Amino acid sequence: MSGIPMEHSLIFAGTLFAVGLVGLLVRRNIFFMLMSIQIMLNAAGLAFVVAGSKWHQPDGQVMLMFILAVVGANLAVGLVLVLRFRCVFRSLDESAAGDSQGPC
């Protein structure tokens, strides 16, 4: 019984990474940029698990857990920064100011 070719799995991961990269470059709203970065990091995690599965080692899964922790820490501080940026500029675009509702 043949298994899944590793090439296909890595190509899936690469496609996800490319989609995230496109989103990061095109979208100007900071939340969409953060979500695109999440897609890219998730693709990296998938690549790690694929690699770990190829070599039958737990290291790939351990790296994914580290990636989860890194993502959590980055988002925790980053979102607070974004909300403060919004308080200061009343905008989520990287350039000019606009009007938004919601608490500051």
Next chain:
Amino acid sequence: MYAVFYISGAVAVISSVMVVTRSNAVHALLYLITSLISVALMFFVLGAPFVAALQVMIYAAAIMVLLAFAIMLSGSGIETQNDPGLFRRPMIWAGPVALAGVLLCGLIYAVTSGGHTSLDGAAVTPEQVSGALFSPYLLGLELISLLLLGALVGACRVGTGDKNAEPGGTEKG
């Protein structure tokens, strides 16, 4: 079993494309959660049940809740005039798609130039993973606790704005 892998891979890619192309942040967030859960399914087929569960519990649930709170608090839930449909113009997409396409082609070439490797989906059990976490990667766990502490202190400091200036607190020296 392997059909599941390809189907969930396709779902992951399609929902990621939807994340990038929506104008409503909450819709994009929901598509992102779909993408994360389908990647978790791919993990399960690849023989990593432990991290499949972790991906759903931590990434798709906890971290996305964080993102959801931030989006709701900032009032981006409805289509605002901050993102004035700039991204809808096709010319904006041309450059980044070309760049990402080149990268993807390079990756595909690099991946397929090696030998043909096939993953049999033999499970790397939770016992093996926790064994790895407790001996070689023990330092990594301690470093993660330090990382989270740094994030906590930074978030507390950045989060308390000017209106929260404390009248107390002796400041000697």
Next chain:
Amino acid sequence: MNSTDILSLTPLILVASSAFSALLLVVFQRRHRLTMVLTLSGLGLALASLAAVSGLAPRQVTSLLVVDAYSLFCMGLVFAAALAIAAVSYSYFLRRKERDCEEFYALLLIATVGAGVLVCSGHFASFVLGLEILGVALYGLAAYSRTGTKAAEAGVKYLAVSAASAAFLLFGGALVYADMGTLEFSRMQMLIAEHAGMLSVAGLAMVITGMGFKLGTVPFHTGIAELCHAAPAPVGAYVAAVYKGAILAFLFRCSAQFHLTESFPMMVLLLVMGGASMFAGNVLALRGKGMKRVLAYLSVAQAGCSLILCAMSGWFGSVALGFFFAAYFVVTAGGFLAVAALSVGDRDTDRMEDYRSLMSREPWIAGSLSAVLLLMASIPFAAAFVQITWLIQSDAGRLPWWLGACMGLGGAIGLYGNLRLVISMCTVPSVETAIPELARYAGPLEK
């Protein structure tokens, strides 16, 4: 992991404990001076313990960290730079009458632990973790001043760049892991000779690109410049010296010890990135739009020079590398710390006019800043000199001649810019009011 392993990690443990103690102190009572003393003594103890630990080196602590002479030396540089930055930031915050600055020291110490882990790392996981600890602590440090609007904007831009670079690094690392089956650099070194397929080359290229994002090489140089501009001056010093310096120390270890960049595509990538950054950094520093930006661009040029040296690391001895690193830390931290020492009130002393004829107002600071700038300008020439001597001694022809020309040219532009700054600092004030344009280039004139 036995007790000797834990003993060899004493410097890092000491710095981490002082971070915890600083936070505990905040819980009970906010005392700025006591926190500063705690920070400085913690870093000082860690520096002393480096000497004590050197008897235990070289040692592999689990598979994640490698404690040897090189990592002890780099840890010493990192701790010393953090010590200087903490000392200067005490008076900086006092003069700015900043409230609640005790967490600054805790974040500084946590970031220093991250930098220490980064220079010791022998495994991809500890590399990523050390880098992320540094990065996350820097988010908090960069946005530390509450009243700065540009601080929030710079923080958000830095967040996007930092997270994207982490994604590139991790994806590249996954590709290398898929090809080699190990994440330890020492095992990769053994495998790379016969095994390096296209996949690991692609992975290494992505890892180096991710590090380029973080270092601020071309084309990502504006990120670092804006970050250093918007953050408080001591944080700018930390970014330029410790953050970039630790990454460069790790990169040097990868190329000199583990020979991961020996292959031709890697060398080309490093040389192109390094050369372009040297040019861009020095040329953009000439525009002079604010002292902190100028210093940030100069540090980008320094990083470019380091990348070029990294690509040729096979040709450098360890003593030369040690001198280069010590000079790098002194030079990058010293510039920003001078800015910090001069800053009074709400805004950093950032405009170029503030530095004209500084020698007459603040001779010590102007003197040390001039020494730092001149040292910075001479580093590329010193490195090119060492390279040429190696070329003469060893078998010639392996080193392209245009490399020395590249570094010489970049160094010449840097020398011009730095000399201009030094001269403007040393002019007598009477000239400035009379003939402002001439004052930028001339020496003292009679009225």
